[in-house]
Amino acid sequence: MSNIASVASGLTTGAKLAILAMAVGSFGIGTGEFAIMGLLPNLAGELGISAPEAGHVISAYALGVVVGAPLVAILGAKLGRRPLLLAMMLLFALGNFGSAVAPNYASLIVLRFISGLPHGAYFGIAALVAASMVDVGYRARAVGRVMLGLTISTLVGLPVATWLGQGMGWRPTFAGVGVVGVLAFVMIARFVPPIVILAGASPLKELSALKRPQVWLTLGIAAIGCGGMFSVFTYVVPLLTDVAGVPIGWVPLVLALFGVGMTLGNIVGAAMADKALMRTIGGMLAFNVLVLAAIPIMAQSVVGASLSVLCVGFTVAIGTALQTRLMDVAADGQTLAATLNHAAFNLANALGALFGGMAISAGYGWGSTGVVGAVMAIGGLALFGISVALDRRETRWAPLAVAGE
Template identity: 65%
Template sequence: MRAMNPVPSTAAPAVAPHAAVPAAPRDRQFWTAIIALGVGGFAIGTGEFVIMGLLPEVASDLGVSIPQAGHVISAYALGVVVGAPVLAVLAASWPRRALLMALMALFALGNFASAMAPGYLSLNALRFVAGLPHGTYFGVAALVAASLAPPDRRASAVGLVMLGLTGATLVGVPIAAWLGQHWGWRAAFVLVGAIAAVACVLVRRGVPDLPAAHGASPLRELGALARPQVWLTLGIGAIGFGGMFAVFSYIKPTLTEVAGLSVDAVPAVLALFGLGMVVGNLVGSRLADKALMRTIAGLLVWSALVLGAFVFTAHHVLSAAASVFLVGTVVALAPALQIRLMDVAGDAQTLAAALNHSAFNMANALGAWLGGVAIAAGLGWTSTGWVGALLALGGLVVFGVALRQDRRARAAAATGLTPAQAPAPSGSAVL
């Protein structure tokens, strides 16, 4: 088998929707916008992940089991899955800055309301509402960042936006988790809402007032759904990324019950997870700029190895802490899949970019649910590692299908045949 080479997309690389804005990555406009967008990502990342470190407190306060409390995570993820396509299509023609501000305001209100939820069902409903703007915010933020960067640095620009989310797991989540442990889990959501409100102000002041892409409309955005490579790329994220959530959703009880870690030390280990995410995001985006498809394949294999190893490393404090850091690096897959979607979406950029985060939160819901199923079946807290490894391998299978279909489509274009008529690529050509 030949060494794997980068595979060009069947579609031409996406044209930046705001290519008229001449800005290099080091320009002041670029960095001001990136910082503003990153603070919004910091708010969303803190709100999404902090609940995973507070499940025992939520369960105790609301009178449910920890696996039942995990449904709050799935409710938020479902909100992202539903909100990303709906809001992206409905707001396709909105100016980018106004749309980003509206999305962040909705996120702030959803978190303030979550802090006042009177019971289990209402909390699930409000977490669903808080999740609605998540995917569209990151999708539009990624498009804005990519439009301000040179073509060969698009993944790095997207990675910088995602740095707000990954940085939240390093700084925001431990702080909010500490706040939740000492002042109640509701205080954590108040903090998230306050950060989101600050982000609204920063976006207003720091993001250029860019229009939507010329001719953007709900109907044109829906055209992304007719492209097979869009669906396959979303499938890679929805399945392959689920393993990280299967493990991390139940990381606190695993660390305390299996590794014997004290409750007070949990925020420090959560910070290691955040550090892993920051490192993975930066490294993954750089690799994606150089070899997109090879990076996606390699990261899926890495995910399976890291998540499978967690089963064996979770029994001792030091090895468990190191493993939590490595699990965080799995997020390196995010910027690579974001650019892949931009490349295969044609002129339906907003919906495709938003759907990337919809897919990731389908992974969130799937991973949290399957991890809870394994635990409830009596397989133990560490069984989430096996669940995670299997999901990563499932994503690799979908990647193989996407790669083969991509090869077939390019062969058809070269010979004038339809993709169905083109001969299947040989095994050596697939990689």
């Protein structure tokens, strides 16, 4: 992951190591979040539950992110960002070690919820730290390098975890994720410098972000418009094996294509966002609609299903753009807004898994998850249109407001 920290010429070695350390943390979080999606059949079989019920384990983690992100941002407003990063990574590691030894379905649900609590706060704070180390024109790419750990986790961590889980069960996967969390904790303690707390920082100042309509619209785009990726990927293994006819031994290789797509999307999307932020968001939402709507047809063959997995992974390109957008519209509440972005994405995770499972349970088949995702992406486009219209109205009235002063 040596290229993760290479963002702009002149970036100090210390800053590169700090970004790399935070990226290792995102690698662990990504592996923990996505690996279970490739092991749902194993988990369901061992615990004696259905595949949709196993999907609730994913929803529990996602809801933990939704709850934890604002809670940490508000309660930790006066704390340094480095101590917060360390605390979040420690809690994440302990939650995954606990998941590895969970005795039953109910306890696993609780432990996955706990494991999700630090997720959004970690990514939001890490993004702010990375962006503070580069010039304004490189913000999205700096954030993208931290998030590249997340996308590489789907390229490397997810297939390895799936292979490990198929051979040894899902418990060693969670234990391995806990080990990565401990490694990230050590690296952050060593390489991320203390960050000066801004004067006047307070919970009330962070909460001021919630007064801004553009913050809510951006979060809504993430929560609704990006749910399609999770709707499909939560149930991707039976989609590949039962619909496309992919041999079970090939599944980890096909899942690696998801990681390739995410990695490419992260790199390309970050560069696009630095050049044309709003066009990147709108364009990627439209891309989501097309890719997801085509899944029922594409999934009828091994080649088509593999291409769809690659393209669904690429849709992550919108993530860095939305993170950067929140930095622009949150004013004094950047920490809260930054953490809420990942809460919104995990709400998308929960909603996508829920709606996809409902479509499957209703008898529409595994391919129906793509249609569900396309509908969610259309909802995101509608919110994006409102955001653009509001931006234009504010721009139109700004000169008159200044003149009135």
